Amino acid sequence: MKKVTSQDVAALAxxxxxxxxxxxNDSDKVLFNEETKSRVREAANQLGxxxxxxxxxIPSSRTGILLxxxxxxxxxxxxxxxxxxxxxxxxxxxxxxVCNTLRKPELERYYLETFLKTRxxxxxxxxxxxxxxxxxxxxxxxxxxxIGEKRIDQPICSIELSNERAGKILAEHLYSLGHRKxxxxxxxxxxxxxxxxxxxxxxxxxxxxxxxxxxxMELLASEAQTETDALPDAMPYEYAVxxxxxxxxxxxxxxxxxxxxVNDMTAIGLxxxxxxxxxxxxxxxxxxxxxxxxxxxxxxxxxxxxDHHLQIRCKAAVDHITARRRELSETTLPPVxxxxxxxxxxxxxxSTGPARSNSTLRKRERNx
Numbered sequence: 001m002k003k004v005t006s007q008d009v010a011a012l013a014x015x016x017x018x019x020x021x022x023x024x025n026d027s028d029k030v031l032f033n034e035e036t037k038s039r040v041r042e043a044a045n046q047l048g049x050x051x052x053x054x055x056x057x058i059p060s061s062r063t064g065i066l067l068x069x070x071x072x073x074x075x076x077x078x079x080x081x082x083x084x085x086x087x088x089x090x091x092x093x094x095x096x097x098v099c100n101t102l103r104k105p106e107l108e109r110y111y112l113e114t115f116l117k118t119r120x121x122x123x124x125x126x127x128x129x130x131x132x133x134x135x136x137x138x139x140x141x142x143x144x145x146x147i148g149e150k151r152i153d154q155p156i157c158s159i160e161l162s163n164e165r166a167g168k169i170l171a172e173h174l175y176s177l178g179h180r181k182x183x184x185x186x187x188x189x190x191x192x193x194x195x196x197x198x199x200x201x202x203x204x205x206x207x208x209x210x211x212x213x214x215x216x217m218e219l220l221a222s223e224a225q226t227e228t229d230a231l232p233d234a235m236p237y238e239y240a241v242x243x244x245x246x247x248x249x250x251x252x253x254x255x256x257x258x259x260x261x262v263n264d265m266t267a268i269g270l271x272x273x274x275x276x277x278x279x280x281x282x283x284x285x286x287x288x289x290x291x292x293x294x295x296x297x298x299x300x301x302x303x304x305x306x307d308h309h310l311q312i313r314c315k316a317a318v319d320h321i322t323a324r325r326r327e328l329s330e331t332t333l334p335p336v337x338x339x340x341x342x343x344x345x346x347x348x349x350x351s352t353g354p355a356r357s358n359s360t361l362r363k364r365e366r367n368x
Contacts, residue, residue: 004047004048004049005049006020006021006024006049008047008049009040009043009044009047009049012043012046012047013036013039013040013042013043014039015036015039015040019032019036019040020040020044023036023037023040023041024040024041024044024051025051062121062325063118063119063120063121064093064094064095064121065094065095065096065097065119065120065121066085066089066094066095066096066097066120066121066122066123066124066318066321067096067097067099067111067115067120067122067123067124068082068085068086068096068097068098068099068123068124068126069099069101069108069111069123069124069125069126069127069129070082070098070099070100070101070126070127071100071101071102071103071126071127071227072100072102072103072229072236072237073100074229074234074236074237075236075238075263075265075293076265076293076294076295077263077264077265077291077293077310078126080293080294080310081126081147081310081314082096082098084310084311084314084315085124085314085317085318086098088314088315088318089318092318092322094121094122094318094322097115097120099111099115102228102229103227103228103229103237105130105131108129108130108131109130109131109134112131112134113134116134116138116142120142121142121143121321121325122142122143122144122145122321122324122325123135123138123142123143123144123145124144124145124146124147124317124318124321125144125145125146125147125148125156126146126147126148127148128146128148128149128150128151128154128193128194129146129154129156132154132155135154135155135156136155139155139156143320143321143324143325144156144157145157145158145159145317145320145321146158146159147159147313147314147317148160148161148195149161149163149194149195149198150194150339151194157320157338157339157340158338158339158340159313159316159317159320159340159342160339160340160341160342161195161308161309161313161341161342161344162341162342162343162344163194163195163198163199163202163290163344164198164199164201164202164205165202165343165344166199166202166290166306166344167198167199167200167201167202167203167204167205167206168202168203168205168206169202169306169344169346170202170203170260170288170290170304170306170346171202171203171206171207172206173288173304173346173348173352174258174260174286174288174352175206175207175210177258177286177352177353177354177355178354178355179257179258179286179355180212180216180257180355181216181218181255181256181257181258182203182207182216182217182218182256182258182259182260183217183218183219183220183249183254183256183258183259183260184199184200184203184217184218184219184220184260184262185220185221185241185242185245185246185249185259185260185261185262185266185267185270186200186219186220186221186222186241186261186262186266187221187222187227187237187238187241187262187266188221188222188223188224188227189221196262199262199290200219203217203260204217218256220245220246220248220249221245222241222244222245236265238262238263238265238266238269239265239266239268239269240269241266241269242261242265242266242267242268242269242270242271242272242273243269243270243272243273245270246259246269246270246273246274247273247277250273250274250277250279256285257284257285257286257355257356258285258286258288258352258355259274259285259286259287259288260287260288260289261287261288261289261290262289262290263289263290263291264289264290264291264292264293264295264296264303264305265289265291265293265295266289267287267288267289267290267296267303267305267351268289268295268296268299268303270287271287271299271303271351274287281301281351282301282350282351282352282353283353283356284356286304286351286352286353286355287303287304287351287352288303288304288305288351288352289303289304289305289306290305290306290308291305291306291308292305292306292307292308292310292347296347296349297349299351301349301350301351302349302350302351303349303351304346304347304348304349304350304351304352305347305349306344306345306346306347307344307345307346307347308342308344309342309345312342313342316340320338
């Protein structure tokens with residue numbers, strides 16, 4: 001028996017096929033008089049016509065939005081990181097909302113509570129989250145990843161650099177140049193700064209391996225626990241810390257010949273202060289840092305540093321989220337706890353050289 005179609009109903013009712021569809025679907029796009037609507041419904045009943053069943057449209061949970069948390073944009077390291085994530089995420093079909101916390105935990109919480117009320121496809125942190133309890137509660141349904149170091153018990157994937165290995169590499173480079181007295185200059189040590197501690201421990205471990213005692217390594221860290229970029233003349237916080245701390249050390253007398261900044265911004269700050277105080281880099285002091293930011297190439301002299309493979313790690317973070325989204329499209333899975341660690345690479349430039357003897361340390365006239 002031939003299946004009844006809407007065309008058959010239209011022929012019996014004396015209307016168009018589109019009119020049948022509109023009337024039987026109770027559409028309000030076109031107004032029909034009651035007589036026409038009644039005629040169509042009677043024809044459909046007489047012929048036994050039924051509207052075809054529509055396939056249910058499965059709502060998509062994908063929003064195409066990623067949240068990227070950064071503590072500051074004053075440090076070119078984070079600016080480059082944000083740019084890389086945004087560019088790669090765009091190529092993968094995502095847009096990125098940058099949540100610059102200005103190093104304020106309360107602002108970080110505000111962003112979390114605000115944006116997690118709406119659906120997002122993933123979260124990328126560039127620093128240790130201040131509220132691991134919130135991250136743990138959402139990690140099962142919102143793919144989350146950290147570009148940096150994490151604690152073992154944190155329920156978040158991390159794309160890390162071996163910071164302890166990075167410290168050892170710099171220490172070996174300086175040791176090979178004859179340096180036996182070292183100074184590590186850092187922003188504050190606190191519960192959210194694992195990378196700083198790991199870099200310091202890497203340096204210390206390497207010096208111990210060479211038989212050098214504790215007196216071969218000095219630590220100079222900012223005592224203020226609050227980090228802020230709201231400084232006069234918009235001076236970057238880490239740069240200002242480098243200048244301030246090394247100025248104090250030089251005034252008190254400094255036996256170290258090798259000075260390591262906790263990152264490139266701190267290293268460049270202390271290098272500029274050393275030169276302004278009338279000393280020379282690397283003739284008087286060898287200086288190096290971590291990050292390999294663009295500024296380290298244009299500093300004078302160019303800065304010896306550690307490369308982070310930053311672009312590769314940023315892309316790996318986005319890839320983790322997209323892979324996790326595919327898994328979650330089927331069912332809700334427990335959060336994947338993983339750690340990917342990259343090996344650091346030494347970049348030797350003009351800011352490091354052979355160790356001087358203490359007797360040759362002298363101030364030089366500044367060039368005006």
